[in-house]
Amino acid sequence: MAANLRAVPARPLSAVAYIRVSKERDDMISPELQETAIRDHCARSGYVLGEIITDLDLSGRFWKRRQMERAIAQVEAGDVDVIVVWKVSRVSRNRLDWEIALDRIETAGGRLESATEPIDATTSSGRFSRGILAGMAAFESERAGEQWQETHRRRWRNGLPHNGKPRFGYSYDRATGYTPDPDLAPIAAELYRRYVAGAGLVVLVDYLGALGVTALTTTRGVAYYLRTGFAAGLLVHHDPACPLTHRSGKRCPNTIMQPGAHSPIIDAELWAAFQQRSGERATLPARLVSPVSALSGILLCGSCGYRMSLKSPGSRSGTPTEQPYYRCARRECPRPMTYRRGNAERLVLEWLPTVAEAVTREALAVPKRSASAKVERARLDRVISDAATALQNLTVDHARRIIPEAAYLAARDALTAEQSAAQVALDRFATSAADGRERAALASGLLDAWPEATDAERNTIVRELCRVIVSRTVGDKRPAGEVFGVWELPELPRRLPVSSPVSNNQQKTPQ
Numbered sequence: 066m067a068a069n070l071r072a073v074p075a076r077p078l079s080a081v082a083y084i085r086v087s088k089e090r091d092d093m094i095s096p097e098l099q100e101t102a103i104r105d106h107c108a109r110s111g112y113v114l115g116e117i118i119t120d121l122d123l124s125g126r127f128w129k130r131r132q133m134e135r136a137i138a139q140v141e142a143g144d145v146d147v148i149v150v151w152k153v154s155r156v157s158r159n160r161l162d163w164e165i166a167l168d169r170i171e172t173a174g175g176r177l178e179s180a181t182e183p184i185d186a187t188t189s190s191g192r193f194s195r196g197i198l199a200g201m202a203a204f205e206s207e208r209a210g211e212q213w214q215e216t217h218r219r220r221w222r223n224g225l226p227h228n229g230k231p232r233f234g235y236s237y238d239r240a241t242g243y244t245p246d247p248d249l250a251p252i253a254a255e256l257y258r259r260y261v262a263g264a265g266l267v268v269l270v271d272y273l274g275a276l277g278v279t280a281l282t283t284t285r286g287v288a289y290y291l292r293t294g295f296a297a298g299l300l301v302h303h304d305p306a307c308p309l310t311h312r313s314g315k316r317c318p319n320t321i322m323q324p325g326a327h328s329p330i331i332d333a334e335l336w337a338a339f340q341q342r343s344g345e346r347a348t349l350p351a352r353l354v355s356p357v358s359a360l361s362g363i364l365l366c367g368s369c370g371y372r373m374s375l376k377s378p379g380s381r382s383g384t385p386t387e388q389p390y391y392r393c394a395r396r397e398c399p400r401p402m403t404y405r406r407g408n409a410e411r412l413v414l415e416w417l418p419t420v421a422e423a424v425t426r427e428a429l430a431v432p433k434r435s436a437s438a439k440v441e442r443a444r445l446d447r448v449i450s451d452a453a454t455a456l457q458n459l460t461v462d463h464a465r466r467i468i469p470e471a472a473y474l475a476a477r478d479a480l481t482a483e484q485s486a487a488q489v490a491l492d493r494f495a496t497s498a499a500d501g502r503e504r505a506a507l508a509s510g511l512l513d514a515w516p517e518a519t520d521a522e523r524n525t526i527v528r529e530l531c532r533v534i535v536s537r538t539v540g541d542k543r544p545a546g547e548v549f550g551v552w553e554l555p556e557l558p559r560r561l562p563v564s565s566p567v568s569n570n571q572q573k574t575p576q
Contacts, residue, residue: 106180140175154202263521298329359523367536370557
């Protein structure tokens with residue numbers, strides 16, 4: 066009998082409890098029930114239970130962000146002897162993650178025990194049984210995933226989203242599907258119109274809040290809703306042929322959009338305008354997406370070439386200011402400029418009518434250059450035509466093996482580059498007059514709409530037309546602003562002078 070007795074440890078074994086719940090639902094095993102079973106197991110085994118680690122609403126298929134790492138780290142540090150779980154499936158439902166976790170625990174001299182599954186891991190049959198339970202857990206997870214994938218594919222084929230959750234702007238019925246809501250559909254369409262007109266996401270959230278809409282309360286939520294295109298009658302889903310290796314739930318650029326079975330709220334023209342506007346905003350800084358003034362990003366400091374930002378009125382260096390002003394946003398600027406907002410807007414308004422005059426002067430000057438321009442266009446036409454003929458002959462010679470492969474490729478690339486350069490130069494003749502007329506139309510339209518337009522709408526057009534450079538010449542007490550068209554901007558300093566910079570506090574009253 067004595068041979069079957071086990072040695073009593075010098076001290077009680079310490080244990081840590083790990084509890085995981087995949088998703089809160091009615092039939093789930095609650096964290097409280099898991100904790101009770103784990104405490105009873107520790108009491109029967111004589112373990113001293115320390116920390117209780119919990120992962121809530123976390124799938125067992127993925128290891129990322131799992132608190133199980135902290136439990137294993139305690140075993141590896143020698144602080145804990147046993148990790149106790151409610152069932153083996155709580156550790157992981159992924160075969161590889163399970164094997165790695167178990168190997169780390171046992172390599173460190175620890176044990177993994179289940180409170181509800183009596184397994185003796187010191188025997189080969191016990192370890193086999195534990196492996197079978199872990200494999201069954203992974204099998205159930207994979208089977209459920211495959212069923213959901215098949216369900217999603219069937220819904221996509223029928224023009225339905227992957228689930229029947231509510232969609233803003235629509236009412237949902239299991240029998241009829243999604244139909245535009247008479248109250249929310251106009252609001253959803255207005256979100257797209259305001260975004261295209263220049264409103265930022267913060268402005269859209271405030272607009273929904275003023276209407277008492279609680280479905281979309283964050284900028285992230287509004288951006289996601291607009292981007293999905295559900296209001297345009299479209300469905301977006303992950304491309305099955307995506308070559309990237311990533312787990313589901315991660316945002317992937319490889320997506321497919323297809324028409325859905327629901328009726329659209331916005332037309333194709335508004336959806337196309339939204340996509341274009343969204344692409345433009347992706348390259349803009351936040352201050353230009355939601356500008357705080359009509360001239361945000363328009364004023365440039367003549368001292369360092371950096372942009373000037375709008376400052377609120379108040380006391381600065383003991384000198385009170387009565388209206389907002391622009392100031393160079395670069396701290397290292399040697400001579401930071403300031404300029405009153407009212408003066409800057411007056412300069413732009415006085416400059417806008419001159420755009421049409423400049424276009425007229427340019428049109429009147431065309432006859433003086435018409436002869437040389439005609440000769441140049443004819444020359445470029447000949448270059449393009451000759452290059453096309455040479456390419457054709459070159460291809461024939463290469464096909465007949467008259468010239469070697471390397472010589473053919475070099476000559477082909479040279480002729481193609483020559484042809485492309487001539488075409489670009491020729492296109493400038495056709496677009497220069499059109500660009501001038503477009504600038505004049507923009508300037509004229511902005512003048513008419515300025516009183517009623519929002520700052521975002523004004524800024525969008527002004528940014529396409531001009532910049533204001535604020536500078537001070539030697540002997541001048543006040544800086545002066547000058548408006549330049551974007552097609553005639555002078556070179557500005559982009560590097561600070563070597564001389565020691567002047568403190569920002571030396572610049573007193575904004576002008």
